[in-house]
Structure formats: structure tokens, C-alpha cells
Amino acid sequence: MTSTATNREAMLDKLAALDAEHARAVGGGGEKYVARHHDRGKLMPRERIELLVDEGSAFLELSPLAGWGSDFAVGASVVTGIGVIEGVECMITANDPSVKGGASNPWTVKKIFRASQIAEENGLPTVALVESGGADLPTQKEIFIPGGKLFRDITRSSAAKLPTIALVFGNSTAGGAYVPGMSDYTVMVKEQAKVFLGGPPLVKMATGEESDDESLGGAEMHARVSGLADYLAEDERDAIRIGRRIVARLNWRKPYSPPDPPRDGRGYAEPDADPEELLDLIPADLKEPFDPREVIARICDGVSATNGAVFDEFKPLYGSSLVTGWARLHGRPIGILANAQGVLFSEEAQKATQFIQLANQVDTPLLFLHNTTGYMVGKEYEQGGIIKHGAMMINAVSNSRVPHLTVIMGASYGAGNYGMNGRGYDPRFLFTWPSAKSAVMGPAQLAGVLEIVARQSAESKGEVFDAEGFKGIKEVVEAQIEEQSLPFFLSGMLYDDGVIDPRDTRTVLGICLSVIENKPIEGTDRFGVFRP
Template sequence: MASDNRTAMLEKIADLHAEQTKAVEAGGKYIQRHRDRGKLTARERVELLIDEGSAFLELMPLAGWGSDFAVGASMVTGIGVVEGVECMIVANDPTVKGGALNPWSVKKSFRAADIAAQNGLPTINLTESGGADLPTQKEIFIPGGRGFRDLTRSSARKVPTVSVVFGNSTAGGAYVPGMSDYVIMVAEQAKVFLAGPPLVKMATGEETDDESLGGAEMHSRVSGSSDFLAVDERDAIRQARRVVARLNWRKQGDEPAPTYAEPELDPENLLDLIPTDLKEPFDPREAILRIVDGVGTDNEVAFDEFKPLYGSALCVGWARLHGHQIGILANARGVLMSNEAQKAAQFIQLANQKDTPLLFLHNTTGYMVGKEYEQGGIIKHGAQMLNAVSNSKVPHLTVIMGASYGAGNYGMNGRAYDPRFLFTWPSAKSSVMGPAQLAGVLEIVARQSAESKGLPFDEAGFAPTKQMVEQMIEEQSLPYVLSGMVYDDGVIDPRDTRTVLGICLSVINNQQVEGAMNFGVFRM
């Protein structure tokens, strides 16, 4: 069985790599044309910007998947280390429609801004964009103003933004460098103006040209909108690194343990864990012990489980990951019952009491239903868990390993509950309920409707509808669909989970971690 699971997961991972490659190659023939002009691609700019040998955690690489727009949404976003400082990096991809921003680009940029704000990260914008994708302006114009608001609010919090302008940054895009704390422009390439020469001619009758209207030289010598003039792209990136080096940046959070052990069990075997049929349960401890630090000199066990005999369908406990202390909640069996909900609520309060971040590992079909459980108070107990998740102030990380259905998605800190980071495995599925269950519910409703009218239920006639609904829900619950809609921060290879979470925990500690003082009323 493990071999079957591995084979299925490896196929999903190969498919994931193929989809991610679509984002890398989204510019098609324009990539070479861009290079022929002596320009670097967005990813090449990022690679030169970050510290040599350091990791770049790309976020939302599949944004726009399944839409009419290129995978990646004409933008590269992620977290990289620049001169020892963790920064949010946002790079326009000018090989995709000139870097024009479509609705998914806007959504992706907003999510990047949220991550930067929540974790106190300086932002570096690598700018070269033709502005809004005009055919979709009605979806971009009104919400798009938030981007400028975010820039100024970040500056007010003493979290700076550095803009490096490599090419066009026109119309509304001109306000990106205009509202940044530091601006670097590339000579003979950067063009920053509210209106280009043709529009100026139409509006005022004035004859002008790109350079005198908005060139890097003019902005560096005359308008003062540029702080540094770079001779070429590599010089611009060098100057951006020097700006970051002079920020006097200090992390406010706790330092991780200086040494830690590698996981007790081999992370490679994470590929064996997830059943091909998500209705089959698996022991999340097997995953936990392949993600968290192994036994070191300062702890007796890798995973210190809390309340192991109570509410056993939910596994909770304490561990360290890359030296950072964390609390973990993981579904041991798909369903959440009253005991599990109460156990989770208590554990979340304890994590807040001692200022410890929480990691949620999803494989849930939701909260238990039925007369016995309703009479036993499943609603109020589930509400206790939701209350605790909603009002918890410590950072939350979420990984959807398998199923994440119904209110179980909410109780386990799904996207609607603002986790600092949320990633999915290629095996993940998320929807209001499982496809078979939802189609079955519709069949029951249709049957009851027919009976109420005194008509026979046409089971054969309803079969195609049932099959269509089941297939539709199955497709809509797949990880690429959710990732394309920016409902996660990326689909990841399970074997990379430890590294990805380690980066996230380091990022979180740019700010002090402080738990909630008040959770409001728990219905007892």
C-alpha cells in the first residue's frame, strides 16, 4: 500500500512541476526577445538580488491557474534574504503582456502585502510593468488603489519599501516608486510618468519625449523622484542590496535554539503516507515526526503530545522546528467531535498563554453530525474551537495534507481565518463536503421533492446530473484550482514541508510573538 501511495504522490509531484514550469515559461518567445535587449528576466533579477546560496521561498506561483491569464499572473513574489534581511520581493514579469496587471496579479500583490504587513517585512519591488490590463480595468481600478495605501501605511510603521525601476512604470504604476521609501532607476530604461507623450499631446497639446517626461536621468537630476541612478540592471540590484544593508534592521522576535537535531524519521517517506483514497485515515504522527526536530539535548521527545487519550481523533502537542518552538494540531481521523473541539480550544489557549506559534495539519471531513452528536452539543463545542482559532493572536501556519471539508476547514484554520501562511500538498482537496456526499445530498433532496408532489423519482434520469455534480465538485476541490484563486500560498512537495515551515517560522520572528489576552465568551 505504501508503494501505491508513493507512486500516486510522485505522479502528482511530477504534474505539479509541470504546472510550475508554465509560470516560469509564461513569457514564451518574448523571454528571448527580452534578453536580446540586454535585460534580465524577473527571476534572474530576484536571483541576483538575494544573498548568494540563500533560499527564495516563491509564493503563489500558480496564481491565475485555470483562468484566461498566464499561470503566475505576470508576477513573481516570494521571500528572500537580502544582506541578511528577510524581505518580501515582488517582481513584475515584463515578458508576459509587458508585465500588465490583471485581476489575479492584483490579488497576488495584495496577498504579498498582507504577508509583509503581518510579519513586518521590508518590501523590494522590481518594477517593469505596462500598468493595468485595460480590458479588465473594471476589476482592477477600484481595488487597485489599496496597493498605494499599503505602501504608505508600511512606511508609517517604519517598514520600508525599496523600488527598483527597470522599465515602464506608468500611469497608476508611477505611484509605486512615488510612494516608496527608496527608489532606484535604471538609466535609459526606466520610464516613470503619469501620462506618456501621446496622452500628454492629447490632453495639453504639448510635444515631449519619454526621457524628458519621465526618464531615469530626469527623475534623478530634476524631479527628485529617483534617489539613485543606476548605469544598468546589475548596478541597480547592487544598489538595492546596499540600501537594505543600511536599514539597520533588527528582528524583534525570539531567537531559535542555536542547535537542533534532524527529524526522527526520514522526510522522504512522507510520500508513502497519504492514501490514494482520502477516506482512508492515516496517523499524522508519522508526518509530524518527519517534519519537526528530532530529540536534542534539551528535550526528551520530538513530539510531546497533549491529552493523548482524550479526543483521539485530533492529535495535538508541542515540538520544535528548526529550533523554533511550535504547537501542532493534526487530524488523526477525519471527523471532529465534541471532545476534539474542546481539546483544541484548550490547547490553543495554552499556546497563547505561552506565546507559541501554532501549526495546523489538515485531513478532516468536518464536524460530526447526527442526533446523538447534536444533542451532545457539537454545535457549541465546535463554536468553542472556532472561537479559539478566531481570537488566537499567536501566528498560525496551515498545511492541507489531505481532505479539508466543511466547517473542519474553518476549525483547522483555513484561509478564511487568516493564517500567516497556508500551503497545500498535491494530495489536498477542499470543498464544502466530499464530491460523493454533496451529489448524494442533491439526490436525496430531488427524491424528497418528487415524493412531496406524489411523483415517482426518476433515478436513471437523475444519474447524469449526479455524475456531473460529483465531477464538478471533484475538479473544483483540487489544489491547483484553489492555488490559482490564491486561496493558498503555494502547492508544495511534501518533502519540502520542513524547509518551507522553517523559513516561515524565521519570518514570523521579525516581530515579537504575543498571545491573546481575551477570547470572549465560550458557550459552555
């Protein structure tokens, strides 16, 4: 077993690498283009967001590593996240004009789609901080067709009474012109905002007409002539002020009231164990097990005079490699499923199925904490019904209607990723720790399986298997799978909503639990057929 000091050192190294990647995203298009933007008297997207949200409130940035490992800038030239504006939780999107003028690339589109999904599922108003030259033309084939969904989502949000607000700071051209055009409220910055379907060069080519930016799509023209602008702002700060006033007048109320504080009047208690110690818990080698109860003790509310134990474990003596139970997090009730020893057996699958049904019966959100190598394989377990029991668990996860939150702490391999509510099962939010790994199976196991298959194939043909020659192939495959299972790669693909410092887990989950209260929390008693 590795020591806590070794675990901490390994985690700190991973966090340093994470900070470096986040710095790349914050750096946008680089110092040259950021300086050019500032020299024009403009703010960067995160500076705009900082002025927009309530002072002292948290901003939960989502998918900051989108596009990592691709040919595009880390962050995909747009910032998305959840912030509180005039006391209202809003989805905020902000183009980064320092990256190719804020042009949308394929990862930009995917990132905004994810933001739109979160806003829809959790009933959030959307505020778009717009400054984009439209699509990245060399990759238009990956943007144009699917990109139309962006405008559909804006209008559907409005139809669902989820207000949409566009603050236009610069270019909003071509298809991007429909963002302010389809929003409920549009604010344009005087002498900066330019909104048109086709700029002067395109108009000249298409019609022969001579025009200039201001008469064709300037903010003042849209405020006085076309009526596209509802408000004309003097400068960026004025636009942000107007945006805050719009949100303040939305008459926004959560349909779901948070649970009453404990009767002792003190509210919830902070964790009894120090969250700083989360860095010590995760083994540098994920093959070593760790007790998820130690994680739960550091992210959930501590003991107070009224709420009793930190964690009321359910079925503690049955299916012990999966820990299930009830807790509170920032005063809110939550059910937890956490992997203990990695492998899921039939007992664990059946236990999880029952627990998910119970959570739906009492309308309680579920938190899944991953560290699993998947469902157990082997003759004994196949004969014991591992497939049908695993299917029961996946059935329950798939049809559960209470909100799900997922944190991948360590391994998340095979169908265990599915049963523990991985990305394919649409958790409301999914975050990973820097220690996480996710793939169809471990790199060594996958490469080993390929070797066995290759050997059997050679033997079936009557050929001699070249073990030495296959060794090189095996090493390449193992390295490739290792790279593709790491959190930066997965986050770059938008398979999570962000890689987070384990010490921030409680805060992040607390924000998520507050956000999901923008819609009623209602479980279900309707599941698919459970095979006996």
C-alpha cells in the first residue's frame, strides 16, 4: 500500500498539470491578442463575467478543457458556466474574441450544446456575452449542419419560459446574428456591436451594394431603425449593468423550495473530516483500493444537533464493494452510491437497483462516486447471473428520474461506467478528479486481450504466432489506451463537465444541488422489466 505522503505528492503533481492546462484556457489566443483586445478598450470574457455575476458569488466554469489535444485552442474559444446574477442562477456563455475573433470551431459548438442541455434540464435563464466572427470556415462542414441546433435551443428555451438574454460587445455576424435575433432581450454596445447576416464585402459580392459596418449592422442603427436592439449601451460596463437589471426584472422564482434548515437553527455543519485530506486518499496506483466512506466524510455535512450521523449506510453487510447510503450536502438530502473495492458483483448490482428505486420513491437526488473496474467476469459469475443483475442496475440508472450527479474519482472501466451513471446516461453534472481513468478496460488488459485474439487467429490459420513481433504493437496499443483514458483527454472530448481539484468537490456539488432546484425533483415508479 502506498503511503498518504506518496498519494499526496502524486495528486499535487496532477493538480499542477491541471493548473497549467487551465492557464492555457484562460490565456485565450495568447498575450499578443489579449493585449490587442485590451488596447481597444475591451474586456476579456472572464472579466465580463466577473462584472456580470453578483459580487462575492461563485462562478462554476464548465468544460474549460474542451478541445484539449485537438488542433484548436484549449477552451474552444468560448467560456461557459453557471453564475448568480441578481440572486438568479443563470447559464452564462461568453465568446473569447482573442481566439480567431471568437470564431466557432467544432468544439465550440459541442461545448455550447452541452451548456444549452444543462440550462434546459435544470431550468436556467441564459445570458450570452456575444463577440464572434461566426463559424471557423475551414471546418464549416463540422459546424454548419449541426450548428443550427444552437438557434433552435434558444427559441425552445424562450418557449419554455426560460429567458434568453444577449449582450453584444462586438461582431455577431452571419449565423451568429441569430443569437441576438432570437434572444428575448438584446443589448448592444454603441460603436462596438456589429450584427449582420453578411458584412460589407459579402453584400458587395452578392448584390453590388456599397455599405459600411454602421449602416449595415451597427448598434445605433439596430436600436433606432431595425429595432433588433432593445437597449443601446454606452460601453461594455453599461451593457453589463443593463444585463443585470434585465435579470433583476425577470420575477424569477424557483419552483422547488430547498429543504428547511435543521431545527437547531444553525443550518448545516461543515464536514467532520478535513477536505484537505482528500489529496491523501487516492492511491497513486489505482489498482490499490481505498474506502469511499473516507471521501464521503470529507464532502458531506458533518454531525449537528439534529441531523445525526454524517452518513446513514444502507445494506452495509451486503454487496460490500458498493457503498450506498443517505447523507446531506450543504443541507440538502442526497443518496450516494460509491465503489469500494472496484469490482461490481451480482450482490452490488442488486443492492444498487433497490437503492435507486428507494431514492426515486422519496424524491432524493443521487450522487455516484466512481472507482470501478466493471462487473465481475468468469464462469462462476456468469452462471450466477451477473449479466441480468448488471442489466437490472443499468435499467434502474437509465429510468431513474431524480437528478443524478457523478464524480469519477479513480477507475471507471467497462460497463461499470454505465451502471455508475457515466456520461452516456445523462447525469445532470459529471466531474472528474485528476486521478481518474476511463476506458472499455485497463490499458494492460486491453493490450493483453488483443494479444490473445491475435494468437488464436494465427493458430486457427495454422501459422506460428510472432510473440516478439507483436510485443511492439502491444506496447503502442497500451500507450494509446493509457493516453485516451486520462482525464485531460476525456475532458477535451467533453465527456465530463470539468476536471476539478478534489478539495473543491463539496463546493462544486453544493452549487449543482442548488441549480437542480430550479425544477421540481420528482422520482418515478416506472422502470423497465427487471429480469428475475
